[in-house]
Amino acid sequence: MGEKRIVYMDHSATTYVRKEVLDAMIPYHIEFFGNPSSIYSITRATKKAIDTAREQVAKALGAEPDEIYFTSGGSESDNWAIKGVASANRKKGNHIITSKIEHHAVLHTCEYLEKEGFTVTYLPVDQYGLVDPAELEKAITDQTILITIMYANNEIGTIEPVAELGAIARKHKIPFHTDAVQVIGNVPVDVKTQNIDILSLSAHKFYGPKGVGALYIRKGTKIDNLIHGGGQERRRRAGTENIAGIVGLGKAIELATADIEGHNRRIRALRDRLMKGILDKIPDAHLNGHPEKRLVGNINISFKFIEGEGILLWLDDEGICASTGSACTSGSLEPSHVLLATGLPVEISHGSLRLTLGNVNTDADVDFVLAVLPKVVSRLREMSPLYLKSGKEGGCNVQ
Numbered sequence: 001m002g003e004k005r006i007v008y009m010d011h012s013a014t015t016y017v018r019k020e021v022l023d024a025m026i027p028y029h030i031e032f033f034g035n036p037s038s039i040y041s042i043t044r045a046t047k048k049a050i051d052t053a054r055e056q057v058a059k060a061l062g063a064e065p066d067e068i069y070f071t072s073g074g075s076e077s078d079n080w081a082i083k084g085v086a087s088a089n090r091k092k093g094n095h096i097i098t099s100k101i102e103h104h105a106v107l108h109t110c111e112y113l114e115k116e117g118f119t120v121t122y123l124p125v126d127q128y129g130l131v132d133p134a135e136l137e138k139a140i141t142d143q144t145i146l147i148t149i150m151y152a153n154n155e156i157g158t159i160e161p162v163a164e165l166g167a168i169a170r171k172h173k174i175p176f177h178t179d180a181v182q183v184i185g186n187v188p189v190d191v192k193t194q195n196i197d198i199l200s201l202s203a204h205k206f207y208g209p210k211g212v213g214a215l216y217i218r219k220g221t222k223i224d225n226l227i228h229g230g231g232q233e234r235r236r237r238a239g240t241e242n243i244a245g246i247v248g249l250g251k252a253i254e255l256a257t258a259d260i261e262g263h264n265r266r267i268r269a270l271r272d273r274l275m276k277g278i279l280d281k282i283p284d285a286h287l288n289g290h291p292e293k294r295l296v297g298n299i300n301i302s303f304k305f306i307e308g309e310g311i312l313l314w315l316d317d318e319g320i321c322a323s324t325g326s327a328c329t330s331g332s333l334e335p336s337h338v339l340l341a342t343g344l345p346v347e348i349s350h351g352s353l354r355l356t357l358g359n360v361n362t363d364a365d366v367d368f369v370l371a372v373l374p375k376v377v378s379r380l381r382e383m384s385p386l387y388l389k390s391g392k393e394g395g396c397n398v399q
Ligand SMILES: *Cc1c(COP(=O)(O)O)cnc(C)c1O
Pocket: 012, 013, 072, 073, 074, 075, 076, 078, 103, 105, 150, 152, 153, 154, 179, 181, 182, 202, 203, 204, 205, 211, 213
């Protein structure tokens, strides 16, 4: 590897670990490594560290410490919430409501439960990716035992009307779970006023370590265990605690939620300049997601006539790290289920680029991407048979 400049704009995929977070974790690998389940006194420090982290997470969510359970990350938290509530309420009903734009950790869990005899309603979204609370209410039946709708979407950044959705769930006495993995540090969360019963989060999306997350479970919520074994996490989640990870999660959430407003002001200024610059400089570009109700760091734009994978390869060549909605599965490009749900035509959804800004980004990064991306797009278009056939600049009417 040379001295190539790297511009990291993929913070929704993962973040680096903050120095303060890593510093807080290290003693729990080397010095305080005792198993918290052991009774000798040196493990007191590890027990205390877990308690502190639990308090830090609870405070960030407006919850009580004994409503927080540590897990191995966002995927486990989503699996636990959905399978746990489904299993605990099986006698009451078999209907689950979710949305079409969930993360695969939710969607594939719901699809698994369909094979197990549950019925799932996948709510549609509008062109911006918003779930309509009225549609949710209409979908509820006397068999509905769980509503799970994400707080903000990881691809297009759309922030859902969670408090309203939660209020509807509450009115019908149905537990409401939300995948809040993308929002910690970006949107102030308060499980009480936002009517949330169960919430998933993951440390590596807010400058904490990978492989550790948490599930908030409101006291009194009926939910079965997912991981069976020892009596850790108050008999709710077995397995020797990932102490250093848990300490890192606690520190990371404390730092990420200390000044959300200041963080958002800084990131939004960078994001808006980049977003506007791209849309001004590149013709036939379409912004995906909501113009205002979106995560501060998120840009998702479709470029007509080309494919996202091609854009990524060229950007990578320039040291720019980004994502596309299309995933290359078994040799063919699979368009993003999120973009399709917003009504974007398949061929346009293939040309989507996600840039997610975060703490590492600077004005110089924005300038660099604005200098590189228009060239990449026009080079790819020159090679694209679709572009040539279109007679060029055929107006994009996807707005
Ligand atoms: C990243 C992500 C997950 C998965 O979290 P992991 O900790 O990587 O398992 C789930 N949901 C959303 C919305 C995410 O962005």
